[in-house]
Amino acid sequence: MSNSESLERVPVALSPRDRFVEFLQSKGMRVTQQRLSLVDHVFSRHEHFDADQLIEQLPPSGDPNHVSRPTVYRTLNEFVDAGLLRRFNLNGRAVYEHDYGYPQHDHFHCTECNKLLEFTSPELLQMRDDLGKQHQFRVTGHRLIISGICQECTQAKRRSRSRMNMI
Amino acid sequence: MSNSESLERVPVALSPRDRFVEFLQSKGMRVTQQRLSLVDHVFSRHEHFDADQLIEQLPPSGDPNHVSRPTVYRTLNEFVDAGLLRRFNLNGRAVYEHDYGYPQHDHFHCTECNKLLEFTSPELLQMRDDLGKQHQFRVTGHRLIISGICQECTQAKRRSRSRMNMI
């Protein structure tokens, strides 16, 4: 699923692939087929995804670009460390989204269709920092998920309700 | 751990125990020893806790008030359904807090000591609803966790840094 409205990209010097290679080299880690397959895949297709969705989309066992489940998990953690992906939790499973080259943003989560919509709000950021100051808390980040029902699902419900009334 | 500043309670008609009994009866569920042990325990002691912390504090096997692990999990879900507890996720594990009789609030999460501090912000609520309107999203709730370092940990760090400099 690419169940998300994409925000504008932010210009960055290096492609995600190059950024990851740089990261690996700076840590003395090796640039392997699997790691390259995964950067390329993750940054060409997805917006929000979890480990299972990613594994499903990967070439099957036997293909030169196949990557095993443990390696997918290991590499997703590396992407987070490298600042390429951001991880958060949605009903108990890890969900990943692009971090590198994307502006900070928050999410609406539709509890009907499970879709995630992104939005940005500078005022929210300002409020967050003010709240930190008020409570003497040194803010380094935040996670906001607004839950509810998206426009399409609201309309779908309305349609089905009016269909009910017609009977 | 009761690692949280408590907000004022909001006046409610029934005690959590009575509210739960009412819930059980309305659903045709039985009022058992285990369920009563758990309401009483949870609403006398805790503020934020996870299943393991709760189980640790419960009387050991053999005690009349002992409750088994599966039943604790089952009952925590019932508390959430009954509107007594709210559940959220903190690094992959379910954390519970009182919902019944407590005003809606959000959290600071100290990444040093893992403490949760509560705060309320009506302006935040207003902003959330405005954002929903702007994006045509029917808002039913939200979860905001501001992460960073709490006052005590900031001070502890400062002290240890200055101790370093003295050497």
Added chain:
DNA sequence: CTCAGTGCAAATAGTTTGCACTGAC
């Protein structure tokens, strides 16, 4: 006396790890 609730052990889901082999450097 009946059936929902319980405790136990076992299952599950998501993720991580130990280990012997493989391949990047």
Added chain:
DNA sequence: GTCAGTGCAAACTATTTGCACTGAG
């Protein structure tokens, strides 16, 4: 050639479930 990375199977953690027994109604 060496050692980090990989795939496999197995472990692990948090939570849920099937089943025979128990006790609330």
